[in-house]
Amino acid sequence: MTSRAIADIRGAENLDDLYRVFNENHLTAGWHKKRSSLWPEPRTSFQPLNWRYAEAAEAMDRAGAWMSTEDAERRNLLMFNPVDDNDYDTVRTLVCAYQMIKPGEYARTHRHTANAMRLILDAEDGVFTVVNGIKLPMRAGDVLLTPNWHWHSHYNEGAANAYWIDVLDVPLVHRLEPMFCENLPGGHQEVTSVPDPEACPFVFGLERMRAELEQAPARADGTRRHRLDIDAHIPTVAVTYIDMPAGGRMAEPRTTASRILAVLSGAGAAQVGERRFEWTRGDVFCVPSWHAFEVQSASPALLLEVSDEPTLSKLGFFIRDPAQPK
Structure with a gap:
């Protein structure tokens, strides 16, 4: 003083x-103090929300008539949670977005300290992403990884628009503050490798994942789950395929993890906290921290869940509500 x-x-x-x-x-x-800094259980201002693929695809198609990837670099729609002045984060540690690329377009090469993964919704032959020189096809239903500080770009040499869902841990990086981003001079990276997608650690093909799910034991609720082994490449998130039979019901207790769920196939409904909504192929919904949720399938369904549970577990912060059954 x-x-x-x-x-x-x-x-x-x-x-x-x-x-x-x-x-x-x-x-x-x-x-x-003006406000308490400690409280008896987790609390969040993030809300359970859902987004519809049909609406997002229509909006991106419309926007594509007026702006290209040259104008915007990425033609994407961020799914944000209306918390304070937030217009980016989907949940506290993750952001989710729909992205579209038109025939003949490419999304310029850049890299950043945030990790990214992509769930391909609709793409014909000729659509691919390049990660550190590795050319990876973008096939419907596949999950592609882009680990942090890897150069990446997207190309559409096909005949139709391509659509996918991006999930990144950018909000986590924002809060910890080690954000770096760099654009590649010239915009295009050279393709140095074209591996067999089924042998590439950055690609998780839909058919292979379905086979893994068939081998997984069914839970008491009838669901089968397969968690991807990605910790060596993206240690901050867990990515899990969830197979649900028609008429299935999956109920999960409150935990400190935040989750984003995307629908690969099927239709049904979800109850997240006090919010209930319907879902179908391509739709996305989020489960903020400390929200119990229940998912019901009206038809056989395949969902993909991305959560920050590994980050919380590594820090000793992953907690399941002891008052609710596992």
């Missing part, structure tokens, strides 16, 4: 006088 602050403290005649000195010197009396 400055000598003036010491003089002001000595001249204080009551606590209110002291509080004014504290505030001027960027100090807060722990017994006189």
